[in-house]
Amino acid sequence: MTESALPQIVTLTKVIDESPSIKTFIFDKVFDIRPGQFCMVWIPGVDEIPMAFSAANSITVMKVGDATASLFELKEGDKIGIRGPFGNGFHPEGKTLAIAGGIGVTPLFTLAATGEVDTFILGARTKTELIFADELEKVTDLKIATDDGTFGYHGFVTGIMDQLDISEYDSICVCGPEMMMYGILKRLEEKDLAGRGQFSMHRYMKCAIGVCGSCCMDPNGYRVCKDGPVFSGEILLTGELGQHHRGPSGRRE
Amino acid sequence: MIKLQLPQKEIAGVSLNNHMLLAAGVLGTTASSLNRMLENGAGGVVTKSIGPVPIPGHHGPALLPVDGGLMNAMGLPNPSEKFPEEIASLTGKPVVVSIFGGTPEDFGKVASWFPDAQAFELNLSCPHAEGYGASIGVNPRVVKECTEIVKSYGKPVWVKLTPNVTDIKVIGCAAEEGGADAIVAINTVKAMRISTELRRPILGNKFGGLSGKAVFPIAVRTVYDLYEAVDIPIIGCGGIDCADNVLEMMMAGASAVEIGSAVYDNFNVFSDIEAELYAEDGIPAEEIVGCAHD
Numbered sequence: 001m002t003e004s005a006l007p008q009i010v011t012l013t014k015v016i017d018e019s020p021s022i023k024t025f026i027f028d029k030v031f032d033i034r035p036g037q038f039c040m041v042w043i044p045g046v047d048e049i050p051m052a053f054s055a056a057n058s059i060t061v062m063k064v065g066d067a068t069a070s071l072f073e074l075k076e077g078d079k080i081g082i083r084g085p086f087g088n089g090f091h092p093e094g095k096t097l098a099i100a101g102g103i104g105v106t107p108l109f110t111l112a113a114t115g116e117v118d119t120f121i122l123g124a125r126t127k128t129e130l131i132f133a134d135e136l137e138k139v140t141d142l143k144i145a146t147d148d149g150t151f152g153y154h155g156f157v158t159g160i161m162d163q164l165d166i167s168e169y170d171s172i173c174v175c176g177p178e179m180m181m182y183g184i185l186k187r188l189e190e191k192d193l194a195g196r197g198q199f200s201m202h203r204y205m206k207c208a209i210g211v212c213g214s215c216c217m218d219p220n221g222y223r224v225c226k227d228g229p230v231f232s233g234e235i236l237l238t239g240e241l242g243q244h245h246r247g248p249s250g251r252r253e
Numbered sequence: 254m255i256k257l258q259l260p261q262k263e264i265a266g267v268s269l270n271n272h273m274l275l276a277a278g279v280l281g282t283t284a285s286s287l288n289r290m291l292e293n294g295a296g297g298v299v300t301k302s303i304g305p306v307p308i309p310g311h312h313g314p315a316l317l318p319v320d321g322g323l324m325n326a327m328g329l330p331n332p333s334e335k336f337p338e339e340i341a342s343l344t345g346k347p348v349v350v351s352i353f354g355g356t357p358e359d360f361g362k363v364a365s366w367f368p369d370a371q372a373f374e375l376n377l378s379c380p381h382a383e384g385y386g387a388s389i390g391v392n393p394r395v396v397k398e399c400t401e402i403v404k405s406y407g408k409p410v411w412v413k414l415t416p417n418v419t420d421i422k423v424i425g426c427a428a429e430e431g432g433a434d435a436i437v438a439i440n441t442v443k444a445m446r447i448s449t450e451l452r453r454p455i456l457g458n459k460f461g462g463l464s465g466k467a468v469f470p471i472a473v474r475t476v477y478d479l480y481e482a483v484d485i486p487i488i489g490c491g492g493i494d495c496a497d498n499v500l501e502m503m504m505a506g507a508s509a510v511e512i513g514s515a516v517y518d519n520f521n522v523f524s525d526i527e528a529e530l531y532a533e534d535g536i537p538a539e540e541i542v543g544c545a546h547d
Binding site for chain 1: 278279280281282283284285286287288289290301307308309310312314315316318319320321322323325327330331332333335336339446450451455457465466513514516517520
């Protein structure tokens, strides 16, 4: 029978400025997470939003809207609610490549921290938005791209990907902006390697427990919150990735 | 356990593959998820409730597991007039379109968008959307008018009622007088949880509705009451999660059932129940519908 799973109230013990638009919030409870799993973050009086764990006791957040802006005003000692962990997470096997764009580095950072990533391509718009690079350098072969060329390769992560022999990797774990993931999936498809891809999807989400249907994807009705958020590239090939998504009302955008 | 025969004819105007429909508000926003549930054993599906204007829904938390059920205040998020296009691929399948509005005219307007619907379910019962749902579903006159106006579109009309009223029989009779083909009971029961650490309600909307196992006895009692008050079929809804619950709801007076919250604990609830409930030598469901009455 259904058991209560209300938000756990946690106290922020430290807030770290990672970049002008990214902060890490460390809290006083440790969750038993698999890299790539996420939680629902309740900002009391504001909203509840899905967020990847950046460690067993932290989330790393980019300011993108009202809810994240409210979260950014919180200080050490403030309380928020956490539900989770939710979703399947990454399950790489063998030699593993991780490709992250922007704030999408968060779940892949937790994967690399467990020592499961051999090569890591990290992309950001500009040098100041590169986060976790120092820590990643210690645990993986790190390659960096910036859109504006202020650090590392001048261009997108796919530019670095094209320089590698992708077929050497058994698993390719990806998280980042939709069009970045789409571009990577297309490259894998060309080499008939889509099945090696593990993509962390993001869709508008409300319940996070597979009931409300807000995050269902076409054409199979997979729930990003419960069946994902990580999906095989093979599943995504025929789906809505890079084509469309749905907003809060369920309307296609 | 009693075994049933699959439906041999329409139930409340709809050809169902078995006696169980996916309840409104659960995995009902996209054609792909509705189709997935049909393929996964649902005998029919009810869509997310569609209203006269697009709504993003309430702020979160919007849906939470509590002991024995789910508590939600989704706030009727829906894409409004974009939805016919969304479900166009399901034409011909047993899809009941749930609709809501603030006035009988709203109901008529929304109904006019769905010429391919197998039937309409009127949401006169959502307990947490101001001006909609239960706000108007507690008024027998309005319930009758909403039913009449949607009935004018020539399709079966099911009216889903709220248990949050003094006497649901009065509302059920109003729907019947308006020409309803079935009563669906029940929608969620008003509910709230408070975070003792934060000293505030947890749901973004403060209060919401409770569904799932905890409301099953309430649903059985309500269906039993309605069975004595109306002559049209009743679709039982509220906390059903096993074959025996389906039989119990039928004995209270339900001709078919809707299942929603049970997908949380068991995504295969429809196919699991279907495997247990039916047999080639099963009896017609009509033989047990209402049999618990004197």
